[in-house]
Amino acid sequence: MSSSISPAIKTRRDTKVVVKFTLRGRGFELQRDDFLAAAKGMSPGRIQKYSVVVNGKSFPIRQLVAAATAVPAIEITSQDAYRILQKFGFEIAIAK
Secondary structure (H helix, E strand, O other): OOOEEOOOOOOOOOOOOOEEEEEOOEEEEEOHHHHHHHHOOOOOOOOOOEEEEEOOEEEEHHHHHHHHHOOOHHHOOHHHHHHHHHHOOOOEEEOO
């Protein structure tokens, strides 16, 4: 299974806008604040290719999505995480 995000939803940087998406067959309704809160107090894991800066720390994108959704990171593809975080207005960095 993969994730799906409504194509009608545009990238959101507003922390209070609720975005609906499906990840691994489970529906979610989250706000940007949910990702920011999930990152607080969390230590960043090893970044292999894609990362996002939250609260001044660079996190692997799968780790951040896993923390915000409670879906194990092993079940989240980088493609899933990339698309989800983009919808919430996060800038994704690519390691070279």
